[in-house]
Amino acid sequence: MSGIEEMKTIYDDITIPKELDSMVKNAIKRGRITMKNKKRNSGYFKIFGSIAAALLIFAFALNTSPAFANSVKQLPGGDTIVRLLTFVGDTAVGGEITDGQDIKDIGVEKQEDYETLTVELYQGMEAAAIAGHFTITHKTHPHSIEVGLAGVRAFSAAEDFPDLSDMKLFDNIYRLVTLDDSAHRFVVTFKKPVVVEVSEQENPARMIITVREDKDAEPLVPMYSLRTVSMPFGESVGVAENILKFELGSANARLVQDATDLYFAEEGLYPTLAEAEARLAELKQYEHFTFEMHIEKREPGTVPGSIE
Amino acid sequence: MDTRELVHKAQKGDASAFEELMKACQEKLYRIAYSYLKNRDDALDIVSESVYRAYVNLRTLKNPEYFNTWIIRIVINQAINLKNKNQKVILTEDMHFITGKVDRLTTDEIMDLHAAMDMLDDNQKAVIILKYFEDLTITQVAEIMNRPVGTVKTYLHGALKNLRLELKEVLL
Numbered sequence: 001m002s003g004i005e006e007m008k009t010i011y012d013d014i015t016i017p018k019e020l021d022s023m024v025k026n027a028i029k030r031g032r033i034t035m036k037n038k039k040r041n042s043g044y045f046k047i048f049g050s051i052a053a054a055l056l057i058f059a060f061a062l063n064t065s066p067a068f069a070n071s072v073k074q075l076p077g078g079d080t081i082v083r084l085l086t087f088v089g090d091t092a093v094g095g096e097i098t099d100g101q102d103i104k105d106i107g108v109e110k111q112e113d114y115e116t117l118t119v120e121l122y123q124g125m126e127a128a129a130i131a132g133h134f135t136i137t138h139k140t141h142p143h144s145i146e147v148g149l150a151g152v153r154a155f156s157a158a159e160d161f162p163d164l165s166d167m168k169l170f171d172n173i174y175r176l177v178t179l180d181d182s183a184h185r186f187v188v189t190f191k192k193p194v195v196v197e198v199s200e201q202e203n204p205a206r207m208i209i210t211v212r213e214d215k216d217a218e219p220l221v222p223m224y225s226l227r228t229v230s231m232p233f234g235e236s237v238g239v240a241e242n243i244l245k246f247e248l249g250s251a252n253a254r255l256v257q258d259a260t261d262l263y264f265a266e267e268g269l270y271p272t273l274a275e276a277e278a279r280l281a282e283l284k285q286y287e288h289f290t291f292e293m294h295i296e297k298r299e300p301g302t303v304p305g306s307i308e
Numbered sequence: 309m310d311t312r313e314l315v316h317k318a319q320k321g322d323a324s325a326f327e328e329l330m331k332a333c334q335e336k337l338y339r340i341a342y343s344y345l346k347n348r349d350d351a352l353d354i355v356s357e358s359v360y361r362a363y364v365n366l367r368t369l370k371n372p373e374y375f376n377t378w379i380i381r382i383v384i385n386q387a388i389n390l391k392n393k394n395q396k397v398i399l400t401e402d403m404h405f406i407t408g409k410v411d412r413l414t415t416d417e418i419m420d421l422h423a424a425m426d427m428l429d430d431n432q433k434a435v436i437i438l439k440y441f442e443d444l445t446i447t448q449v450a451e452i453m454n455r456p457v458g459t460v461k462t463y464l465h466g467a468l469k470n471l472r473l474e475l476k477e478v479l480l
Contacts, residue, residue: 008440024330026356028326031323035363
């Protein structure tokens, strides 16, 4: 045997430490965090920092000229395009009409004075290029946003929602029953009143929700909620919401998770008991709506209680 | 799934694809790092740092088929850097990590083989590890080392010459 073969035997016999596997995994995790921050810094904050006029021209060109958008993608770092969405009233809309996406992963990060929630969208096994059409609506009682995504057939992230226990602003995240097999919804609730900023990223498709405490928020008054009893996550509560919304014209009807993790459909919130009672009387006249309704007085910052 | 596809996915941000790539090569990377550093903790650090760098810079890799050579290059560069930083003496206590199953050789012989390896300069060592221990071709070695094939052959001849001189007393 030549010397080199002996040396190879020694080389092949180098013992692999048990920690190798976990150290490699940790290194990947570190890399992921760096990349997330990098992307945010390279896209989002630079755009923030630039002059408004330049931004406007850029955004205009990007949105009106596909050729310009494509040439921007060729630039280094230009493949990640970030758009800051504007809330019109309580609602921000983004994404494009697509189908078959999966809400793959939801992650949160806490910074000094803001917190972010990042939603990653996949198309099959790969990160999608552009997020499906989505709507984010700001709600109160409790402080929350409802996120709805269309053209989405799977919600893998719902099996592993991020841990929010260390967060100062995010309180809870839960999925809603959606009686539409091409859409998914979830709600994020907050511990305090917040200002919400939504940006949308392409390649890979992401929705980044940034929240800061709203220190100038006007204090909210208690409201009277007209609602069903609490029900488990399932079709019944979804049907109640749909009838309210589509047959009884309750534009603000929504689903809410209560303090015991059950769900109820809420017809609306009313500033006075009399108004809530008047609406209740109207509902009773509609024979197809057989759900038992209750009026619950709710303080602004509290998670609703359970009604059986 | 082949390396090419996995690299493509990882470049698009799929961390699990990258994990799969690492699973396939992490032991190799460790052995290479260990061969330079002769120290378990240093070798682990180097692999970990290299994996991190590879992940963060993955988008700069133009040809996914060169992924393996690319990451080996990162490991070798990192290992040489660290070694130059703390020119460590090989301690005998480190040897028990490698004497495990090699029972045909005595500890003295193993020590001599290591001493022989240490006579090689960094380039010669890289050629020996990659060509003979990892069974790569001269072209692949040249890619990893970022040198022309001719230069790699020169390193190889130099290495073999040195090793023969060193190994004569032990095995040849």
